[in-house]
Amino acid sequence: MTMPYSILLLFTAAFSLSGELMHYRTMQEANGHFRKGDYFRAEQRYRNAIVSASKDGERVTARFNLAVSLAMQRKYREAIGLYRTVAMKPGEKKMRNLCRYNEATCLARLAMAETGTDPKRELLEQALEGYAAVLFEEPDETDARINYEIVYRMLQKLKTPPSRHPEDGSEKSGNGTASNAGMKTAERILENAQLQENSLLRRLPRASGEERASSKNRKDW
Numbered sequence: 001m002t003m004p005y006s007i008l009l010l011f012t013a014a015f016s017l018s019g020e021l022m023h024y025r026t027m028q029e030a031n032g033h034f035r036k037g038d039y040f041r042a043e044q045r046y047r048n049a050i051v052s053a054s055k056d057g058e059r060v061t062a063r064f065n066l067a068v069s070l071a072m073q074r075k076y077r078e079a080i081g082l083y084r085t086v087a088m089k090p091g092e093k094k095m096r097n098l099c100r101y102n103e104a105t106c107l108a109r110l111a112m113a114e115t116g117t118d119p120k121r122e123l124l125e126q127a128l129e130g131y132a133a134v135l136f137e138e139p140d141e142t143d144a145r146i147n148y149e150i151v152y153r154m155l156q157k158l159k160t161p162p163s164r165h166p167e168d169g170s171e172k173s174g175n176g177t178a179s180n181a182g183m184k185t186a187e188r189i190l191e192n193a194q195l196q197e198n199s200l201l202r203r204l205p206r207a208s209g210e211e212r213a214s215s216k217n218r219k220d221w
Helices: 001-035 040-051 058-073 076-088 093-113 115-136 141-160 177-194 199-203
Strands: none
Touching: 001 040, 001 058, 040 058, 058 076, 076 093, 093 115, 093 141, 093 199, 115 141
């Protein structure tokens, strides 16, 4: 009577190994598309990887990388939802801060695209809170500190009403042309800054001869 149970155990183990292999290959394909800049295909494969994952840690990694892929396609709102979901999972502080940083980044980008003053201010305030949360946990996080300062200045510009020029009645900022030029430079820095990419993504084996990636997390916005 033990024979059927032994056979069943073997089949179950084989099925489990097959599922893990499929998930691994799906993540490999997704990461490959991401590195090539094909974020749409990476998005699709990461969605498949979430379904094929058998462990919580695998799902968390796939969701995080999916969020990065969405953000690279300017699908910021969906990316924000995923970052918040991942950040709520118990785990390492580093992963939580990666999510907070990227969420703040997406909020800042949404703010720059917003034309209404009140919605723009609200988004910038949320972004500022996100960067502050990162700095509370990691005071030496240089990128978060720089972006905090940029977003703070953008908020101050929104809150400071323009002064009217006494001669021609035109409206000018209290800091003049230099202030406007500085803000445009700050906005360009934000536009060209990078999202933090999951370090787990680069721990996967690489083909021989491929340059080993740095252990430092890279920003993708």
